[in-house]
Amino acid sequence: MSATIRVAEHAGACYGVNRALELARRCALEHEEPVHTLGPLIHNPIVVEELAEQGVGLSQSLDEIDRGSVIIRSHGVVPQVIEDAQARGLSVVDATCPYVKKVHKAASNLVHEGYDLIIVGESGHPEVEGIVGHAEGKAHVVASPQDLDGLTLGKRVGVVVQTTQTAANLSAVVAALAPLVSELRVVNTICAATSERQRAAASLASEADIMIVVGGKNSGNTRRLAQICHVACPKTHHIEDAAELDRSWFDGARLIGITAGASTPQAHIERVVSAIEHMTAQS
Structure with a gap:
């Protein structure tokens, strides 16, 4: 078959x-x-x-x-x-991206309203650096609840989040933060497209024998898709281009799942699909 x-x-x-x-x-x-x-x-x-x-x-x-x-x-x-x-x-x-601009505005507003600002995201990522700039440098960047350790925060804390973060990570940081402050204002700036891709990838990975994740190795949202897929499907491979595919990956596979990061054009996905079709037709 x-x-x-x-x-x-x-x-x-x-x-x-x-x-x-x-x-x-x-x-x-x-x-x-x-x-x-x-x-x-x-x-x-x-x-x-x-x-x-x-x-x-x-x-x-x-x-x-x-x-x-x-x-x-x-x-x-x-x-x-x-x-x-x-x-x-x-x-x-x-x-x-217009959705990134919304994070800029939210961060700026929270700082101007007197909140200590937490940005949930990857320190050093270009998007996060831009958000820090729009917060006039008055922000703490945390990637996980553990990064809250040692921070000196006021009683009023505001939170924004890098658009490509997972909802689970945001929730974990907020849960750890809540007991530390008297007022917590969270602006969930995760892009809807990011959440849709993560949910769809997790759903497909739960059924697939192998998952191929297409997108830049330097793309945070694509790496997160690969992590999400790997939890449900250990045979997950993150590639940038169809040339990286290995025919042996598909031996015995009945369902091959494919997803792609938000920085991956449709034409790149189609090249991967075509290459896999060719490989599996010959096996």
Whole structure:
């Protein structure tokens, strides 16, 4: 009996990523001067290479860009970066995900209202760094309840969360935080697309004999999908491209599940499906 290949109900590029890609490609087509993203537009090395072929370069700092347009990555930046770019005479295209902008606003509001701010997320992640910047640097970043140890907090604490975190992790931090303060205000800024992909991946992994998770190895949300899948399906493999697939992975598999991170275009998922179909048809 041949294997069944099933893609999770919710998988692949989200609205914010598709919007950023459209803005970047349109900018490259419409502008004769150089076009650069400030840092990778999204966390997907293959997409970054594809953008370069379409005329969208990659710069790690504004010092590398002397003219043309600079595209702000989907993860957002601290406000001073946009101000600096404009002061240098660069044309700024803001591809920050609208859902990330909501976190910026929530963080700023909580700080201005006098709350000590907790950001649940990965320290050093570009999105988190941008959130800290919009909180004027007045924030504590915690990845888990253990990171609360040793923090000096006031009685009024506000919480926002990196858009790609899991609801379970947010709940764990909030549960640990609640006994420590007298007033706790939580703004759940997890993106709905992230939650949908995590639920759909977990559901499929619970049935599948093997799970393939497609997306950048540097993508936090894709790594979390792989972790979620691995709990239910130990034979989970995180790949960036179909070339990484190994035919032996599928020996004896009846149901092969596929999911993909929010930075993975549909075309990349389709390449993986096609490659697996070819491999399993030959076995």
